[in-house]
Amino acid sequence: MxxxxxxxxxxxxxxxxxxxxxxxxxxxxxxxxxxxxDETAARTQQDSPLSESEAVIRLPYRMIDTVRKALDAAEGS
Numbered sequence: 001m002x003x004x005x006x007x008x009x010x011x012x013x014x015x016x017x018x019x020x021x022x023x024x025x026x027x028x029x030x031x032x033x034x035x036x037x038d039e040t041a042a043r044t045q046q047d048s049p050l051s052e053s054e055a056v057i058r059l060p061y062r063m064i065d066t067v068r069k070a071l072d073a074a075e076g077s
Contacts, residue, residue, distance in 0.1 A: 006070040
């Protein structure tokens with residue numbers, strides 16, 4: 001698997017933080033974030049039920065530029 005690292009939460013010191021990669025082979029974004037609490041996960045399932053292979057994560061607004069960079073990089077692939 002060849003993941004292309006895009007960036008991490010700019011307000012953290014390195015490890016254990018939200019991060020973004022792109023997988024050009026699978027044409028997917030890969031996101032690491034904080035696991036959503038049960039209330040948030042339950043609310044999201046009202047709109048889109050989760051399968052066993054899915055999870056709800058949270059990313060802070062300060063990650064917008066990193067996510068945008070990943071989208072631009074993926075679009076250019």
